[in-house]
Amino acid sequence: MSARVDMLWPRRGDDLRDEAVLAAYAPPASAPSWLRMNFVTSLDGAGTRDGRSGGLGGDADRRVFELLRRWADVVLVGAGTVRSEGYGGMRVDDDAAAWRTAHGFAAQPVLALVSARLDLDPASDVFATAPVRPIVYTVAGADPARREALAAVADVVAVGAADLDPAAVRADLVGRGLRRIHSEGGPGVFGSFLAAGVVDELCLTLAPTLEAGDAERIARSDRPAPTGMRLEGILRSADDELLLRYRRVS
């Protein structure tokens, strides 16, 4: 497998270096805040293989996945993804930290989690080895004992009474100065944030595989949320992945 990526559109560019890949994914400088989702899907719309997204993406997908964290003040992830993908303390490597500080970011992005049930272990690596204190967004009705236990290791913020309010999550992050918001999913977060109208962009890796089976799609919500998107860029990996960048039509 190769991590090589070429740009197909809007310009042609062969074997892009990291700086060129990063430039292709720069958030709009003029936007007061920006919320981007990053997903991988098979050609037939599966969001997982064997219950995880990692089986779908190749080396180029992983390369871009890591590079996209450089553009983030905060990485936002749902509790389901933390549990199934085995998130540990999120720390970018030294090169990424140096790039970030040179570009006006904190050396490490903040990790923000979304959970109504707070079924998260405060002793787990996601908290214990985090370089920056994480944030947990939940609902006012969350279990008080779980909330108290997590408050020892994270900022726990209630956004909504029974249902979590994605717009309030975004507003709270922006209020903390974390205005470039990068979400790594999963489908529950994507669908609910889409239905709330707070998603600006989707970075989508189309993996050259057909999966069939019953794998879930990349977005799920309790009501349909048709959202027009405009293509902004196409990269192609040496392994035939397409790395697509779409922006919401406003």
Ligand SMILES: NC(=O)c1ccc[n+]([C@@H]2O[C@H](COP(=O)([O-])OP(=O)(O)OC[C@H]3O[C@@H](n4cnc5c(N)ncnc54)[C@H](OP(=O)(O)O)[C@@H]3O)[C@@H](O)[C@H]2O)c1
């Ligand atoms: N294809 C991809 O690129 C990709 C990316 C990420 C994940 N995935 C896959 O997606 C699967 C996980 O799916 P998922 O839907 O469980 O992921 P998820 O969106 O990360 O997690 C869902 C959970 O997060 C919390 N949550 C999310 N949105 C919420 C909201 N609006 N209000 C309240 N709570 C909210 C809830 O946690 P509580 O249950 O704690 O209340 C909910 O059960 C895994 O198999 C993972 O591998 C695929």
